[in-house]
Amino acid sequence: MLCIRKLGKHFGGLTVLEDVSFDVPVGGIFGLIGPNGAGKTTVFNLITGLLRPSTGTLSFEGRDLVGLAPHQVTHLGIARTFQNIRIFKEMTLLENVMVGMHDKLGYGALGPFLNSRAFRSAEAQGRERALELLSWVRLEARAEMLADNLSYGDQRKLEFARALATQPRLLLLDEPVAGMNTAEKTVLMEEIQNISQRGFGVFLIEHDMRFVMGLCDRIVVLNFGRIIAEGSPEEVRNNPEVIEAYLGREDAEETV
Amino acid sequence: MEWLANFWATYSTLVYSIGVYALVALSIWLTLACGLLSLANAAFMGIGAYVSALLSLQAGWPFWAVLVAAGLAPAFVALIIGIPTLRLSGVYLAMATLAFGEVVRIIVLNLDITGGPEGLNGIPQSTRGWHIVAILGLAIYGLARMRRSRTGRAFEAIREDEVAASLMGIHVGRHKLFAFVLGAAMAGVAGGLNAHATFFISPREYGFENAVDILTMVVFGGIGGLVGPMVGAAILTLLPELLRFLHEFRGIFNGLVLVLVVLFLPKGIWEPRRIRALFGLGPREG
Numbered sequence A: 001m002l003c004i005r006k007l008g009k010h011f012g013g014l015t016v017l018e019d020v021s022f023d024v025p026v027g028g029i030f031g032l033i034g035p036n037g038a039g040k041t042t043v044f045n046l047i048t049g050l051l052r053p054s055t056g057t058l059s060f061e062g063r064d065l066v067g068l069a070p071h072q073v074t075h076l077g078i079a080r081t082f083q084n085i086r087i088f089k090e091m092t093l094l095e096n097v098m099v100g101m102h103d104k105l106g107y108g109a110l111g112p113f114l115n116s117r118a119f120r121s122a123e124a125q126g127r128e129r130a131l132e133l134l135s136w137v138r139l140e141a142r143a144e145m146l147a148d149n150l151s152y153g154d155q156r157k158l159e160f161a162r163a164l165a166t167q168p169r170l171l172l173l174d175e176p177v178a179g180m181n182t183a184e185k186t187v188l189m190e191e192i193q194n195i196s197q198r199g200f201g202v203f204l205i206e207h208d209m210r211f212v213m214g215l216c217d218r219i220v221v222l223n224f225g226r227i228i229a230e231g232s233p234e235e236v237r238n239n240p241e242v243i244e245a246y247l248g249r250e251d252a253e254e255t256v
Numbered sequence B: 001m002e003w004l005a006n007f008w009a010t011y012s013t014l015v016y017s018i019g020v021y022a023l024v025a026l027s028i029w030l031t032l033a034c035g036l037l038s039l040a041n042a043a044f045m046g047i048g049a050y051v052s053a054l055l056s057l058q059a060g061w062p063f064w065a066v067l068v069a070a071g072l073a074p075a076f077v078a079l080i081i082g083i084p085t086l087r088l089s090g091v092y093l094a095m096a097t098l099a100f101g102e103v104v105r106i107i108v109l110n111l112d113i114t115g116g117p118e119g120l121n122g123i124p125q126s127t128r129g130w131h132i133v134a135i136l137g138l139a140i141y142g143l144a145r146m147r148r149s150r151t152g153r154a155f156e157a158i159r160e161d162e163v164a165a166s167l168m169g170i171h172v173g174r175h176k177l178f179a180f181v182l183g184a185a186m187a188g189v190a191g192g193l194n195a196h197a198t199f200f201i202s203p204r205e206y207g208f209e210n211a212v213d214i215l216t217m218v219v220f221g222g223i224g225g226l227v228g229p230m231v232g233a234a235i236l237t238l239l240p241e242l243l244r245f246l247h248e249f250r251g252i253f254n255g256l257v258l259v260l261v262v263l264f265l266p267k268g269i270w271e272p273r274r275i276r277a278l279f280g281l282g283p284r285e286g
């Protein structure tokens, strides 16, 4: 379980998050929604150690996350993707995924130079595992291609596979369908459901309400840095404050 | 075979220089491979040259021990200056390492033991061709193996996107420091080889101009692989000899080359993918 308690963040005089508390279970699909600029990405940045909270606490499976460096958060079993896709474009798909296995490939510093058996077998196993992860998102046929050549939707899928390579228990997805066309959205939605069914906890951010409704078991709604609702998709959809937050903004209906 | 002997007598220094600068170019390639724009390697080379020359001249150490010290001394310095400076990114790191190079040059210029502006004379000429070949070969082998390991992938990931790399569980700071320190050691050994090949060293050889020269070699050759930097080192070591009449303007010429390559061949002259495409072969990584 990821526990967020009284989390606050300000940049200079600008308060971006205030008194945010909720729990994310390791299992199922949990959604964080809210209009643009509500502070959703900031929540992910705080969890993954890219930013330090101004107030409040964060813990995962009972371990305190505050003050940890990003790679340490990854070691605890949290992985993430980015709102603006950040794959390694000049590497092949396979290499992208194998970067995610960095700490899982157990061989000593000298292994590569002596071409030791431990090194060769770890690399071979890692490669196989990477191909399997790519097959989960149906990209294994293009494993040797440079990631830069992928379509936007496929780059997102590669980012999923790469994140899963770190063997997370909880996967944070920041607006996984932003900028996708309807067909791509449908595909990605299926991939997210598949990932969840394989036993990974999914915690996703979205600002398009319709998309999360069919996908999430539970939803938290953020507006201007504060939580205004939490509950099942049904409860959230009918919450007057949520409707107000969404209708009161220009981007309400054009969030395609 | 007489012509060969004559050729060697005339050009051995030049051939040695190519080998030495290939090693230095690889040392810069290593830092660039990890996204660090460091201009400190000329100074690291200088530290290696002076430390090794002094150990030969004043302490009479055997050559192999001298070379080990030539690698360790700058590596140690890199460890100390790397911890605070490697947090800087891009051009700020370039400026910090450039300033470091100037500090080293000024220290060497003003100490008695280093011979001040006159430099050091009478360094035993212990460097043999096979020393350079063996050390360069070892460096190439080591770096080539590293590229195919998780460390190599981590370097490339860091170069492309530091934040994404850290969230893959990679300790970014430690990898950068490793690349910086190892690069310093390589440059230092190259300095040691150079000092014991040329009889004489002075602070002028390891200053700002040299730092830019070395970077030019790598950018000119291409940072996509290990071959590019060495090709760049060979060409830019030979070129001034071929264009002796340009000597005064060498700095301008190097600057011009750097600008032209960056503009028209952003990946350097040695880019396997483009070369294969030129010959109608399929794309592959090199």
Ligand SMILES: Nc1ncnc2c1ncn2[C@@H]1O[C@H](COP(=O)(O)OP(=O)(O)O)[C@@H](O)[C@H]1O
Pocket: A011, A014, A016, A034, A035, A036, A037, A038, A039, A040, A041, A042, A043
């Ligand atoms: N590093 C930062 N420095 C200053 N302001 C920031 C920073 N990151 C985010 N913000 C501000 O915080 C607010 C919330 O941003 P964000 O979390 O990205 O929103 P969302 O993801 O919900 O669209 C925005 O007003 C944004 O400008």
Ligand SMILES: [Mg+2]
Pocket: A040, A041, A042, A083
């Ligand atoms: Mg966002």
